[in-house]
Amino acid sequence: MDFRLVGKSAKKIDGVTLACGMPKFVEDVNLINPLYVKMLFSPYAHAIIEEIDTDEAEKLPGVKAIFTHKNVPRIPHTTAGQGFPEPSPYDTYIFPKKVRWVGDRVAAVAAESIELAEKALSLIKVKYKELPAVLDAREAMKEGAPIIHDEADAYHPIGAIYAPDKNLAAEVKAEAGNIDDGIKEADFVVEGTYKAHYANHCHIETHICSGEIDSNNRLVIYTSTQVPFHARRITAQALDIPLKKIRVIKPRIGGGFGGKQEVLLEDICALMVLKTRRPVIVKYTRSEDFISGRTRHEIYTTMKIGAKKDGTITVMDMNVLSNTGAYGSHALTVMSNAGSKVLPLYPCKNVRFHGKTVYTNLPVGGAYRGYGATQAYFAMECLVDELAEKIGMDPAEFRLRNHIKLNETSPIFKALGEGREGNEMYIKSCGLTEAIKKGMEEIGWKEKRARKDTGRYRRGVGMCALMQGSSIPDIDMGAVFIKINDDGSFNMNLGATDLGTGSDTIFAQMAAEILGVEVDDIIVYSSDTDMTPFDVGAYASSTTYLSGYAVIKAAERVRDQIFEVAKEIWEIDNTEGMYLQDRKVCRENYDSIPLSEIACHSLYAHNQHQVAGVKSHITKVSPPPFSAHFVEIEVDTLTGKIKPLEYIAAIDCGTAINPQLSEGQTEGAVANGISYAMWEQYVFNDKGKMLNPSFKNYHIMRTNDMPKIKTILIPTYEPTGPFGAKSVSEISINGALPAISNAVYHACGIRLKEGPFTPERVLNLLEQNNNEN
């Protein structure tokens, strides 16, 4: 389909101001005479705080407030930024009475300067009683394991399975068909366990939150968040203060990737502002971000897949063990997503999912782009390769044969929702076949698969197929408000959260498309709980598909009102045949009316009213984007070092509202995925302390680590999506783990089942392989 503005690579509306360094981020907000907050964190993985003495610290001149568990409300809540009631256990407290990981919060100090705050921290005396700790997810539910949440007040708000007395934070089961039948029908069965490891978002701006009391005596919080409305509600809940007293504003933020789908610092900020009545800034340093922020859940995925000798899959059985760390943020939903966004890729009537999430005394898992799917695709897409090999079929052919296609469905769509039943869905747009074929061509699949290198350096190619979702149907909602101004421009206020993804821009494109104006005639203001209508926030790949539809509805409502005004001006009795073009209302045989005239007429001249509309949207289905990734790598068999050479991501996201931004999302996700697969890891000592909380030894991709990366957009049209669009931001982070593992198998016959793919891991497997042969 061809649109005027949608589908074009409009420049980001905030691009030039960002490029010119204008003050747009939380730390740039000018606060008058602020206080600085520093926090004390636990040095133990598991310990009771027996005594905590802040007397000496409080006496330090310049220290204005200190909080510990002794002087804050104890209201169990979750920090997960999700719709209310959240599908995550209420097991978190502003300050706990016992600490559950190295990095758990113990105290917070507000002082006139950072140095004074740090000095005060050093004067706080804490007496801990160390407890035995659980540092391995596989040990968490064994008989005799230390119980991490043994205090009576933690509970689950939506009544999901929750057994903290066994360290079980969540459990989900779903089944369709008959697994045993499926195995009997299969000629070949493969089975294996793949482990996806801990990782950090590494948004270049760390977690930061500031606040003040405004001249209306209300608490205003400026926070680097993906979920301003959830932040408001959860802060009100945790502090037990009226929600109406709080305003949350998200300015520009320096990246989120899920790490900021969390209400992490807002409670501390609010406490400090309300106590001192001074503006306050609280910020995590980079190492605090690594240790005390949020992470990607470490997940063991065990799968059994069976297929007939003609390649048809007959059974899929998935078991997931997810490690949520010390608290249950996103514990259930990440784990169930591992099944719900992965299993439907190959529709199969005999399919089973069983997931468990356990507590450990390690850093807390949160939302991280991909959200469980990243971890489970590692298992499924590598096992699919194993299966294809057993059958003697090319891995690409195997996927072409089995992947879900137009008008097909999977029982998993209904069986697995987010903590409850999902929504049945039939695929209405699918470009995966073309994505696979184009990717094969681009990388030179046939010729390169035929290579069998034998020297020291061996090259290989691998691939994977992917799907994700677009929004959480029936649960999440987004709303948009649009009004006209005197000059025919429009203010568009919406809750949806732009984390640098460019959502403000694509919404402007969509609104301008419908209103017959240009992108810069739409003035976008977003993510302010006082000024913008509600939106759940940026997660679950919702912003384009969900909030975008609300934009369309609001714009259409405004358009209809504009037609009514035109009707008045033209003195006719109906609005038939009217359309908007070039900033004018047009009708055959009538002189067009400029929108500025519509505006002035309606604001000043006659029947005065504000032409405006506010509309909400919820989705009914979650149509998946599809992607096929291809990678070529080279293994140095002497040292085990892998070098990624070329990476192709072919992606069907429906209509790409802004192709340049869709590519940007894909490229960023791919780079993150490669970095995760190859180099990123949390190294813990035997006391649960993370040893590498720094860019020095937690390596993320730099420019000179890049392989050649190419994105191929495969246009399709999703009938349920705004202008035919589906989501694009998460899916491409899921490809690197399986694709690279598959490529390494092709290069030198070893199966990497655990990341990251360090030279050491590769070398050990190579030697094991040599010894076996």
Added chain:
Amino acid sequence: MRLVKNYLVPESIEQAMEMLKSPDYKIIAGGSKINSEKTGEYGLIDIRKCGLNYIKVTQGILHIGAMTRISELLDNKDFCGLGESFVNALKSTGHAIVRNQITIGGSVSSLTPWFNLATLLLLADANIIYIDENNSGSISFREYCDNSPREFIRRKIIKEITIPIKKYEFKYIRFSQTEVDYAPLYVACSGKTPDSLKIAISGCLPEPKLFDNSDFHISDLSSETVEKSCNDFIEKIKGKVISTNVNFSREYIIKILPRLIKESIMEEK
């Protein structure tokens, strides 16, 4: 970095030396250490005006002033003339921005495991010219590394590093996961016959160290002989091997070190 009680900018190295006599005063050069000091107040002596930023040639010796930045060395014709291995070592130091700040003097005096030039300075027989409370002195880089370097450099100021000018044909290996990270291991080799072989190792030993054939006992340069000698050598020194990067285990470094030494010895045919 708020614990700095005093900041002094001497105009000569002698003046700096006088100031260094006060306890709790230290030299600041490139500044890579500024975030690592967390306790106690101290004074800083900034030697940027002491005339230590130069690269000059006298009688076949390259003199590099202690305050010379890595990026300045990369731009210098005479330094680059020392050969590809020197250029590669500096190019792979840190990243583009930090190369504008790291000084050669700072690198030599702190002798971090990831000092990329260490192996080459050993092979090229570089010297350190320093000033101490008596006068100026000179010590070979090798002797410096072999004799408690951190003790040695305390209360001294490095004036310059000298390297005999030649087009060196060293084989230089920096092994790590990526181009810009803290490499756990460096190996460099010079010499085309067993007796003239010199092998320098840094990063995975407590200090950079130079070895020759009296440590390796290589009789001929065939692949099997060299491999065996390298393996035997590792057996001898493996107790001293350390890993300075948590992403690599000691066991792994011990495994690949002999392979990389062998690679550096064998000529690329």
Added chain:
Amino acid sequence: MKITLTINGDVRDFDIEPGKILLDLLREAGYKSVKDGCREGECGACNVIINGKTTNSCMVLAAQVDGADIITVEGLGNADNPHPIQEAFVEAGAVQCGFCTPGKILSTYSLLKKNPQPTDSEIKEALSGNLCRCTGYVKQIDAVKKAAKKMKDSK
């Protein structure tokens, strides 16, 4: 102690504690484009140009650069009149969250001054000190090439 810095052409005097870090001084003086990303010289978000060289301002004491000439991105252009490099970054889609952008633009400025027609690998090397987690760098490399062309065409 008193120091003087020339920032984007403006001569400014400051009275500072000896331990004051340049990043903090610049931000307090109003140059909010200079960002705090890691405080250990790894991410480049705090990158500024000091006496013609890109430098991590988080790793420099203000006292160390007394008398120096400093350029931040505010000095290159503004939203009504952006510098060709700033324009190129926006047009190429190289600005997502924008947090790493000022530092990247200064590294680009420094590169193109020295090497007006850099190869891809020279560009990658020059930007190796600026981490970005949003873009995957692909469009940032394009932006540098676009900027090089713009600056060449405007001569």
